[in-house]
Amino acid sequence: MTRAEPLLQIENLQVSFFLPGVEVPAVRGLDLVVGAGETVGLVGESGCGKSVTALSVLGLVGDPGRVKAGSIRLGGRELVGLAPRELRAVRGRQVGMVFQEPMTSLNPVFTVGYQLAEALTTHFDLSRQEVRDRCVGLLREVGIPAPEDRLGAYPAQLSGGLRQRVMIAMAVACRPRLLLADEPTTALDVTIQAQIMGLLARLRRELGMAVLLITHDLGLVAQNVGRVVVMYAGHAVEEAATADLFAEPLHPYTRGLLGSIPGAPGTRPGDRLRAIPGNVPHPTRVPSGCPFRDRCDLAVDACADTLPELEPKRPGHRARCLRVDRRV
Amino acid sequence: MSGAYRDAGPWRILWRRLQRNPQAMAGLAIVVGLAVVAVLHPWLAPYDPAGVNVRQILQPPGADHWLGTDELGRDVFSRLVYGAPISLLVGFVAVGISVAIGTVLGCTAGYYGGWWDSLVMRLVDLLQAIPTFFLILAAIAFLKPSIWLIMVIIGLTGWMGVCRMVRAEVLSLRDREFVMAARVQGAGDMRILLRHLLPNAIVPVLVSATLGIAGAILVESSLSFLGLGVQPPQPSWGNMLAQARDNLAGGWWNTVFPGAAIFVTVLGYNLLGEGLRDALDPKISDR
Structure with a gap:
């Protein structure tokens, strides 16, 4: 690339x-x-x-x-x-x-x-x-x-x-x-x-x-x-080839977005749609560290300390998250 | 087929609406008729407007002198005809000056905003607080009265309304998406102002200019009546009235016809202006 x-x-x-x-x-x-x-x-x-x-x-x-x-x-x-x-x-x-x-x-x-x-x-x-x-x-x-x-x-x-x-x-x-x-x-x-x-x-x-x-x-x-960049609160939080992003979304925000679409992978007809809790923060009140942490299921104390880097987590697939490999 | 879309342009729509308004069409007829008289005045007047004839003093309207003669034996009809281009000239030049000043200041004030906008608008407030007619009287009292001075002064004191209106239009248009679209294509401030904002703001200016011409003609007539406008022997409707004042009993035709000329002219421009205003009203349906 x-x-x-x-x-x-x-x-x-x-x-x-x-x-x-x-x-x-x-x-x-x-x-x-x-x-x-x-x-x-x-x-x-x-x-x-x-x-x-x-x-x-x-x-x-x-x-x-x-x-x-x-x-x-x-x-x-x-x-x-x-x-x-x-x-x-x-x-x-x-x-x-x-x-x-x-x-x-x-x-x-x-x-x-x-x-x-x-x-x-x-x-x-x-x-x-x-x-x-x-x-x-x-x-x-x-x-x-x-x-x-x-x-x-x-x-x-x-x-x-x-x-x-x-x-x-x-x-x-x-x-x-x-x-x-x-x-x-x-x-x-x-x-x-x-x-x-x-x-x-x-x-x-x-x-x-x-x-x-x-x-x-x-x-x-x-x-x-061909390629997608996902933005949240003024940051790029994930970047990948389209196919990769849809196959395996890494950032919890992207997962939340994809999970909120009817018929998303891993859901069955009749399931309730999953919504991301909370609202997009006002630009003057974005939390410290990871901007998504107060809406994130996976957030830990470390998320509040520093903004994670947008770094490769898979080949050609970058995400701005400390907890990418944790699943709920 | 190539003209399929032509009749939906803004000017076409305006014209179609105007045609349906008999008063506006009457106004237009008066305006066009006057313009023809003004252009053809040397050929339309049967006598020399300054031709004194002591044997024909204060003749009533008749076959020789259609509208009679004044106390110096001059033909009233010829003098009226020669007054038309002067009145129209004053109206057009004065309004031209005020529209030019008002449009430039209004456009730039609305577009750039900030301190320039504040400055222009305070100037407008200031000038609108001064009674224009007395300002004109005072100015002419200091300077030698002439038709050009009158036009310039009427123009310089009459631009505030146009300025306010253009500024308001530009303000409402400035942030519209087509302006952003033009900017995205690489248009500069000048191009956006002249080719995108002004054409959208120009039609209300037209209405105000039409009404403004009527106002300017009235001001000129008033000034001439007071002896501060067009100076004899050059005939103007206002100074014809002034001269006729002394002979009110002996020659009604000397006051009635110039008065009627002023009245009809102002009426014509006002009817046309009001008609244009109605035609532009978006609340009136089109078809």
Whole structure:
């Protein structure tokens, strides 16, 4: 699993929101690697820091948030602390992003064609005809029927699935090397969900693009990504190839997540679903040591002392837990 | 088939709603009619508006002089026609100035926030606390009255409403997801302001500008009536009224027609403005 130079390398990323009088840490030292052309899933509950991580890559953590420490390298180039102008050249051109809400992510007063053209002309100097041709090509690429007609459509005239396809077309317009997909299907019907994931997989293959899929949906991860990073309270708590993670989840949090899905391994129909006791801690009240310890069945006194390292527990399978090999 | 989506653009929807409102269409007709008169005024006026004719003093409306003559024998209709471009010019330039100032300050205040926002908004509060008309009177008393001075002063004292409105629009749009989507594609502040925020905020500005033109025309007429606006012999509806004051008994046509011109113009712009406002109201259903 060694690569000369991973496409995206995030090291010890710390992002905090500085509210009056309090610092609210959202990401607390995240390490994450995405190889060229790879699909990685970043999984966690709301508020665990996964979206903030994506925005940090683009340098778009808004006030009062700030990247406090750490490094984000894209193709070997440090992005943290880059000048605004240089960051703008990265956004859209090298890293594309798709959001959760296709309903509101398009500007209501402009046509689809206009917005798609803008995605292109921000980074490329093209003639009118070239822009039009490419826009038609992009809409065709994302599977929108009658692309020539759709260029003149306003967002309100398209369905959610079509709008998400347009968003994807905009995100890949400049052929980025990395696509950040933040809950790209959460707002869509299940059938449309499958189509959109299929589209992303096809584009990834055809364009040789890496995809960081950010989601809370383990089912989506199981079917669509090669490697998974599980986040909890701003930390990566487990990382493994998808198959390994589902076959043998090591961190108690991951086990809890998988155990709470109907039909999880080791359960029989008719069993009660297992829920993780307690709630996700508020970012200012994360316990010392292991952030999960006060909800964990396996916790011992040692868990309160230090934050465990994210270390290999099996080949290619890392977890941040002292008690991995203990079973209840 | 290529036009299948065209009739759902925001401007199309606006126009369709406007068409269903007879008052707004009447306002639009007045506004367009006035614009035509203003553009064609040298050809529409049958007499020289400054042509004094001592043998035709205070003629009542008739075949030779449709709207009569004033106490110097000048044709009232020709003078009214020549007053139209002046009134419209004052209205458009003054509102142009206030819309420009209000939009730039409102946009930047709403977008950047912070100390700049506070500064702009306090300036707005300050200017709104001063009675504009007396400020204009005072300013003109110090400087030589001219039509350009009037336009500039009306413009400089009338931008606060537009500024407030644009700021509020930008504030509500700033954190919308399509703005984030634009940013994610590499758009800078300028691009986001000009191409994403402003077009979404511009339609309410249009309403306020339309109503503002009516207001500016009224201010100009008032100033001219007081002798501080457009200076004779250049004809303006306001100074025609002022001159006619002395002959109220002898020539009703000298007051009624300029007054009616002001009234109809202001009415036209107000009807159109109100119509636009209603057409923009999201609570009114479309189809």
